[in-house]
Amino acid sequence: MHVRRASLIALLAAVLIGFVRPALAHVGSPDVFYEGDAGPYHLIVTVIVPQVIPGVAEVQIRSQSGDVKSISTAVTRLTGPGSNLAPVPDIAQRSPIDPHLFTSALWLMEYGSLQVRLKVNGAHGGADMSVPVPSFARQMLPMPKWLGVLLLALLSGLAIGAISIIGAAARDSKLAKGAPVTPEARRKGRRAMLVSAAIVAAVFYLAFAWWGADAREFARITQVFKPPKLALTLTGGNRLAISAADSNDPVIQQKIMPQLMPDHGHLMHLFMVRTPGLDRMWHLHPEAINREGAFAENLPPIEAGHYQVFADVVDKSGFPWTLIGAIDLPQISGAPLSGDDSSGTAAPLTATSSPSISKVSESSDTATDVLADGTRVIWRHDALRANTPMLLWFEVQDKNGEAARGLEPYMGMAAHAEIIASDLSVFAHIHPSGSVPMAALMMASADAGKTPGAMSAMNMPAGVTMREMPPAIVAPNISMPYGFPKPDLYRIFFQFKRGGQIETAAFDARVN
Numbered sequence: 001m002h003v004r005r006a007s008l009i010a011l012l013a014a015v016l017i018g019f020v021r022p023a024l025a026h027v028g029s030p031d032v033f034y035e036g037d038a039g040p041y042h043l044i045v046t047v048i049v050p051q052v053i054p055g056v057a058e059v060q061i062r063s064q065s066g067d068v069k070s071i072s073t074a075v076t077r078l079t080g081p082g083s084n085l086a087p088v089p090d091i092a093q094r095s096p097i098d099p100h101l102f103t104s105a106l107w108l109m110e111y112g113s114l115q116v117r118l119k120v121n122g123a124h125g126g127a128d129m130s131v132p133v134p135s136f137a138r139q140m141l142p143m144p145k146w147l148g149v150l151l152l153a154l155l156s157g158l159a160i161g162a163i164s165i166i167g168a169a170a171r172d173s174k175l176a177k178g179a180p181v182t183p184e185a186r187r188k189g190r191r192a193m194l195v196s197a198a199i200v201a202a203v204f205y206l207a208f209a210w211w212g213a214d215a216r217e218f219a220r221i222t223q224v225f226k227p228p229k230l231a232l233t234l235t236g237g238n239r240l241a242i243s244a245a246d247s248n249d250p251v252i253q254q255k256i257m258p259q260l261m262p263d264h265g266h267l268m269h270l271f272m273v274r275t276p277g278l279d280r281m282w283h284l285h286p287e288a289i290n291r292e293g294a295f296a297e298n299l300p301p302i303e304a305g306h307y308q309v310f311a312d313v314v315d316k317s318g319f320p321w322t323l324i325g326a327i328d329l330p331q332i333s334g335a336p337l338s339g340d341d342s343s344g345t346a347a348p349l350t351a352t353s354s355p356s357i358s359k360v361s362e363s364s365d366t367a368t369d370v371l372a373d374g375t376r377v378i379w380r381h382d383a384l385r386a387n388t389p390m391l392l393w394f395e396v397q398d399k400n401g402e403a404a405r406g407l408e409p410y411m412g413m414a415a416h417a418e419i420i421a422s423d424l425s426v427f428a429h430i431h432p433s434g435s436v437p438m439a440a441l442m443m444a445s446a447d448a449g450k451t452p453g454a455m456s457a458m459n460m461p462a463g464v465t466m467r468e469m470p471p472a473i474v475a476p477n478i479s480m481p482y483g484f485p486k487p488d489l490y491r492i493f494f495q496f497k498r499g500g501q502i503e504t505a506a507f508d509a510r511v512n
């Protein structure tokens, strides 16, 4: 009994230590940022995912209006069995300082594609919202040596105590009060101690075997959720073959890559960024060449250099994966860009760069990028602090400084932004609805039987795919929710479509 309790204490201690250790992540940006409508209530939701699973996720919900009375949250799977069986919801706490802010803590018990379901109550009645959350452990947390030694000492103490108590009980329990210990009683006591020592040893052995097996399985799963590697080969001058590398876990090759879902109209979004300056960026959409998850792209004209490659895909459960790789390219003279493919150029990012950023006030900054045709893109933001949810505001102006007209959706979105840390440890691809892939949003809304906020905001009728959507009008003021995951220098590429032309602006962000 004592032994088992001690190993439970050991396990609990290991789990608790898991909560307090800082760590890097996935492609560095595991938290979920989402902006959308729960019925009549406009909400910005941040889900801070834990380092280890099972673990506690922190949900922050900011309502834009003061008419929200209460919000409850619950976690379910995004699709499939269990997606409609919400556990007892948690009532989000309203901040005493900021009445528009609600927070809630939720246990994420399993890996994979989950969703946080919100039930909002307020002046305009009740409404629901679903925010897809990819759940994965970011790392294996080692137990500190001193803790291992301490726990082992405690455990041994308990075991010795248990053996001697059992021995004393067997020796003394049948003796009359005050009577001397007979040789037979002594033998009985020794036998009982031997038997209980054998049992304790067996429990020790099984507990350590169980611990070891659990740790190995945890390590394996943690490894699966590390960004998978890309195999990249250039053939025939400008044809790039793209697939998951053989060194990845077989799950990636056999289960993930052959069963991808289109995300805003494409199975794969391939981003190629020249390093170290992050001064050239291509956003391409390779075609699937077989059912096993191999892709290929006929490259456009590309300048020679070393390129970091990020491939965004969404699996059939709605889980977003980013595969990463790198390739040295010679000067490529390919066919011009077409369709949704696009490119951007910028000055190299250097340690000292903060070129166009001019101080406006203590808490906010503005940067302007002027494109080749004179179009001005202005980026406004609050103080850039790591691990702080914020809105990035972009405004497109024509060359006279007037609000630009003629913006249209680019792949179903008002705009796209790619955020890359200078050390390449962070890559995030976000939209006005946030970091959640549209494919996952569509799955969440299909389950709930309605159109998600991001799409209803664009007046897209349910069931209409992006390809069929008539060109809507996009306002030249665009905001995106995001939080930089660590202090660093970041490059932000902001992409939008105007008059049939895809434009890319670039900004630098020094995040403290």
Ligand SMILES: [Cu+2]
Pocket: 413, 415, 416, 417, 429, 430, 431
């Ligand atoms: Cu995008």
